[in-house]
Amino acid sequence: MAMVSSRFVFLVSICILVSQAIAQPDFLYSFCLDDKGNYTSNSTYKTNLKQVLSSLSSNTEIDYGFYNFSYGKSPDKVYSLGLCRGDAKPDICRSCLNNATNLLPLLCPNQKEAIGWYDYCMLRYSFRDIFGIMEDSPSFYMWNPFNVSANYDQFSQDLRTLLDSQRGQAAKGGSLRKFAAGNATAPNFQTLYSLVQCTPDLSAQDCSDCLAGAMGYIPKCCDGKRGGRVIRPSCNFRFEVYHFYANASSPSLSPVPSVSPPASNNTPAAKGKESNKSRTVIVVVPIISFVVLIIISFCIYLRVRKPREKPQSESVDEISSVESLQLGFGTIKAATDDFSDANKLGEGGFGVVYKGKLSDGQVIAVKRLSKNSSQGDLEFKNEVLLLAKLQHRYLVRLLGFCLEGIERLLIYEFVPNGSLDNFIFDPIKCVQLDWARRYKIIGGIARGLLYLHEESRLRIIHRDLKASNILLDFEMNPKISDFGMARLFELDQSEGSTSKIVGTYGYMALEYAMHGQFSVKSDVFSFGVLVLEIISGRKNSSFQSGENIEDLLSYAWKNWKQGIVSNLVDPTLKAGLTTEIMRCIHIGLLCVQENVVDRPTMASVVLMLNSYSITLPIPSKPTFFMNSGTESNICLQLEHDSRVTESNPQSSSVKASINEVSITELSPR
Incomplete structure (x- = not known):
């Protein structure tokens, strides 16, 4: 009992130190990277870590604020890096790093890789060489x-x-x-x-x-x-x-x-009339720290007294969470008037979409999935939970699901204005989309893709981005839909491959259509095609251009090279032709370049769309999909909306629906 009590007191003391350190006003955030591996309390790695952190915090010769040390031999070698804010004086810099070297190992007691930020400095350490390598996550x-x-x-x-x-x-x-x-x-x-x-x-x-x-x-x-x-x-x-x-x-x-929820979300302190808020924060933080300390101490005490139980599988927790999204079949049946044809919005490759209205008046879009799915109930619920966590203003939002017998239903927000292709390719409706709205749509799609690729807790490759999968809300804001062909990537995974080509020809990148290789740059290619379609009002399919039959990319490239890109612009926009339109054409051509490496990331695209001070590189020749006699052609010669699914590898024309949405194929590669 005496040993247990002394251990308990020791652990509580550690909690107090951590709580006090976190309460310091200049502490910002920390990440303990569990997926990078752990070390034990008596390991060589921990000894090396202590040595390298001691060397970093005790160094008084460096006065320019950048420290990089390593110690030990592989596989227990430790690399550390400290960076002070450029305006911090040497004494403030060293004080900040000293606090960081004491705090970070306490916050991350057995992780081999961790990173922590204060207002005036950053500290990170790892078992791998991190010197001279640009990394953008965690952030x-x-x-x-x-x-x-x-x-x-x-x-x-x-x-x-x-x-x-x-x-x-x-x-x-x-x-x-x-x-x-x-x-x-x-x-x-x-x-x-x-x-x-x-x-x-x-x-x-x-x-x-x-x-x-x-x-x-x-x-x-x-x-x-x-x-x-x-x-x-x-x-x-x-x-x-x-x-x-x-x-x-x-x-x-x-x-x-960008990878996990914040520890707190306090109302920021301010000056002048908002001084009362500042005092509120100062009072609340110690109270929260004290409550957290009590809870941690109690948990530690229980853990010391009681042998550690075998943890339950993660799927049990996920299912208990996903139940809150489940709706009864009778509820959906009533909302859609028994799935009547009058409420039918459209039909896609994975089922029929119906409009419905819940008892509280909320209008919904219901996707009734095909009944020949071999997916089990557990897998279906887990995928629904993952989809529900993809929340962004430019993605169609999943509201819930229904699983009853052979029925599998997905309930989405209703997007009233239908799909983008119903506007830009319609000679009458296209006039409703002036350049300001089209530019807003392009920017919204870019931000939605950036979220899927980099900002969400998952990394999603959409694989079927096209005009019919962009829905428009009341204010004509775009929402990316139909994740039925999407792929989930590990956070550090950059590309994948498949022998089953899915998606829509005309939007597919060459490396994917020919070799099954896909990555975030595949979506970038599709985005580029979409940008050119939005600007031109033409589908990326074969059309008559003078005496030639060519696709949109070929036509755009030819006019770009000749310096007459105004030919590419939708005639309804001619009166408003601006440098902004020309810049978007330039960005679209950058996205459809044949070489994957030459295409920008979506982060770069968003930046290019929002900053005119950035000089855009000259694009190289894009991939031409139609038979126009150029050297880079691949002669697919398929209809614009010939869509290939994994369940139906033969091309087939798919009718676009107003709310064409489906469950994601979230299988890591």
Whole structure:
């Protein structure tokens, strides 16, 4: 009993230290990367970790704020990296790193790889070589709680110009420091302050790319906000409308990690009339810490007294969570008037879609899946739970499901304006989509894909992005739908392959159509085709062009090379032809380049769409799918909407539906 009590006191003491450290005002966030491996308390790895952290925190010779040490021999060698904010004085830098080296091993007591951020420094360590390698995850972002009062578009443009300028300055920095800070005039006589920074072991190009990707998060994290920051392992930036760097005091921000929920989401402190909020935060944080401490201590005590039980399988927890999404078959049957033809919205490759109305008045879209599925109930529920966690303003939202006998139903939000192809390819309806709306649709699709590829807790490759799978809501905002052919990637997986080609010819990248190789760049290719269709109002299928029959990509490339891209623009937009349209054509051609490496990521696309200060590279020749006599042709010569599914590998024309949605094939490769 005495041994148990002493162990309990020791563990409670550790909890107190951790609680106090986390409560420090300049602590931001930490990640313990469990999937990278663990070490034991008496292992060589832990000994090496102590040695390398001690060397880092005790070094007084370095005064430029960047520390990189390694110690030991493989496989127990430890690499550590410390980076202080470029404006931090040496004493503040060393104090911050000392706190970090004490706190991070306590927060991550047995993980071989961890990373933690304070306001003035970052510390990370790993069993693998992390020096000179650009990494963009794990990451998180923070925002100022107050909105830009007026002239939002001008504020955003001024911010982009300032950050782009600083990105170039930081990238040109030497091996000791890659940092830039400064200010610019913003609307309403405000001054906009910002700083950007990379770890100085990066190349100039890697630094620039890292910051460009981070800035692509601005529309998601800080849209319309007076301040915000995005923090990645290899780079970070921050902006405010007050002077926050050079050791100036600043209000706290609300962190949101891109891979796991934040530990807290406190209302940010502010100045002036909002001083009461500041006092509230100061009072609440110790109370929360105390309550958390009591709970942790009690759990530790129970764990010490009682032998550890074998954990239940994760699927049990998932099923208990997913039950809250389940609706009765009778409820859906009544909502759709017994699946009457009058409520039928359309039919896709995986079932029929019906419009329904629940008893509370909510209008829904119900996908009644085909009854020949061999999927089990457990797998169906697990996939529904994963789909439900994909929540984004530019994705069609899953509301629930029904599983009863052989019936499998998916319930989605109803999107009233139908699919994009019903507008852009219709000679009458297309006039409803002026350039402002089309540009908004392009940007929304780009942000939705960026979320699937990089920002969600999963990495999803859609594999069937096309105009009929983009739905439009009341305000003509786009929503990506139909995940029936999507693939789930591991977070560190970059590409996959399959012998079963699925999707729609005309939107498929060459490497996928010919060899079954798919990646995020496959979706980028489809996005590029979609952009050109939105601008031109033409399908990417064979059409008469003068004396030739060619596809849209061939036609776009030919006109681009001849400098007459105005021929590509929908005639209804001619009156509003702007440099913005020309830039989007340029971006579309970059996305459909034949070489996978040459295509941009969606993070870069979002950045290019939102920043005119970025110089776009010259695109190379795209893949031509129709027989137009060019060297890069592959002669598929199929109809535009010839769709191939894994259950039906033969091409077949599929009628697009208003809410063509289906369950995701979430099988990691």
